[in-house]
Amino acid sequence: MYRKVLLAYDGSIEGRRALREGARIAQLCGAQVFLLAVVEVSAGTGTLEGGLAIPISEQAEIYNNVLAEGVERLKAMGFSPTARLGMGEAGREIAAVAKEIGANLVVVGHRADGPLARWWFSSVGTYLVKHVRCSVLVAQTEIGDEEFSRLLTGSAVEA
Secondary structure: OOOEEEEEOOOOHHHHHHHHHHHHHHHHHOOEEEEEEEEOEEOOEEEOOOOOEEEHHHHHHHHHHHHHHHHHHHHHOOOOOEEEEEEOOHHHHHHHHHHHHOOOEEEEEOOOOOHHHHHHHOOHHHHHHHHOOOEEEEEOOOOOHHHHHHHHHOOOOOO
16 A cells, blocks of 8 residues: 655654654555654754754754654664655655655644644645645554554554
8 A cells, every 4th residue: 555654753742653653554564664854944043843943053963863763763663764854844845755755655743733823834734735645644643652562563453
């Protein structure tokens, strides 16, 4: 079903959730895994979770570390992921990479925002649904690392 899965990863709780769900789907489908972290760029500064603006060079270093952590998590699950650090608006960058690699599935995390934040900043998931030509999963299932590890070692999938 899915042959190439693109996981958007930012190291947050929601990002880790998306990584676990996407990796599990990729495992079940025998798919290749691509990991993407995006530094949101605005006038020479990046924005971390919580709206803190820092210079792009510092942000890139932080996200390179986040990306390395994600790669290690995926390797521990038996994958040999292709990883990339992107720069720009998250939705656009994820969509461009999905098109470039021919992704069949894009997995992103869900961060609950209030109505004003959704209106002002838009939603990456909404952007992707409108702009990519593959399936999009906005991960929301609460699966902890321990439970996920048990799922990976078990041979049967419970419905």
